[in-house]
Amino acid sequence: MRENQQNAVQVGVICAIAAYTMWGIAPVYFKQLMVLPAAEILMHRIIWSVLLLVGLIAALKQWPKVFAALRNKKVMKILLVAGVLLGGNWLLFIWAINNDHLLDASLGYYINPLINVFFGRLFLKERLRPMQRVAVLLAIIGVSILIFSFGHVPWIAILLAVSFSVYGLLRKQVAVDSLPGLFIETLLLSPLAIAYWVLFGSQYSNLFTNDVSMNVLIVMAGVVTTAPLLCFTAAARRIMYSTLGFFQYIGPTIMFVLAVYLYDEPLDESRMITFAFVWVALLLFSADSFFAYTKQRKTRVAS
Numbered sequence: 001m002r003e004n005q006q007n008a009v010q011v012g013v014i015c016a017i018a019a020y021t022m023w024g025i026a027p028v029y030f031k032q033l034m035v036l037p038a039a040e041i042l043m044h045r046i047i048w049s050v051l052l053l054v055g056l057i058a059a060l061k062q063w064p065k066v067f068a069a070l071r072n073k074k075v076m077k078i079l080l081v082a083g084v085l086l087g088g089n090w091l092l093f094i095w096a097i098n099n100d101h102l103l104d105a106s107l108g109y110y111i112n113p114l115i116n117v118f119f120g121r122l123f124l125k126e127r128l129r130p131m132q133r134v135a136v137l138l139a140i141i142g143v144s145i146l147i148f149s150f151g152h153v154p155w156i157a158i159l160l161a162v163s164f165s166v167y168g169l170l171r172k173q174v175a176v177d178s179l180p181g182l183f184i185e186t187l188l189l190s191p192l193a194i195a196y197w198v199l200f201g202s203q204y205s206n207l208f209t210n211d212v213s214m215n216v217l218i219v220m221a222g223v224v225t226t227a228p229l230l231c232f233t234a235a236a237r238r239i240m241y242s243t244l245g246f247f248q249y250i251g252p253t254i255m256f257v258l259a260v261y262l263y264d265e266p267l268d269e270s271r272m273i274t275f276a277f278v279w280v281a282l283l284l285f286s287a288d289s290f291f292a293y294t295k296q297r298k299t300r301v302a303s
Helices: 002-031 038-059 063-070 073-098 102-123 130-148 155-171 178-200 212-238 241-247 250-262 269-302
Strands: none
Touching (some): 002 212, 002 250, 038 063, 038 178, 038 212, 063 178, 073 102, 073 178, 102 130, 102 250, 102 269, 130 269, 178 212, 241 269
């Protein structure tokens, strides 16, 4: 029994690393589609994700969960708002990558866990431990220095972090699994995507006139969206959620390296100071999470 549990944990760790690595290298894929406007890339991401998710839900026999959610008006309202937030987050992320703001996107996903903690305190009345308070305060100081001392408002990072945190907060309010939930969210956005394709699509929207490589890139938008999510879901089922959190910095770290060393985005003094504050905050946050996890584990073993 213990050996099976250890194997499950090992698989979970591999899936977690795979999920966050895929999210981290996703900018390399989106850079290949720079000939398309960000809105058009988003359109393809929605449409091909819906088609791929239909197959996955059928294969995993999750249609009952989808139909149960569709019958619940309250759930559908929340998923509609969540879908709009997710679509906006995707659009801004794609725009940031293709307009040389990958460093800002990296910063946004670095501070996202800290905003999650802050929102948990603000809206869910969750208590913040002392080190968590310090971590949130350091992140606020880092962003404030960038704004007030150097005159740069990292609006891309802030919007990415806040929109994804609000999305997570909304998804926390509905008892719908990630795969059916993502399917419904993208399905609700698909009429807008189809309308954009028909009315505003560029010359590349006609798949019959593209070469094979371009069409493969376009269709891969569905895989780029769903593959990391599947790995994330598989990891979440096999390892503790607190453990899963230790891997969440893989994505923004890869983005940071890509931005600085592959795409030559400028890392000026003001940004470096902000990143330094955020990194220290995340170090404290991770240490606090590790200590809390160790304490909970000892308590469970003792009981």
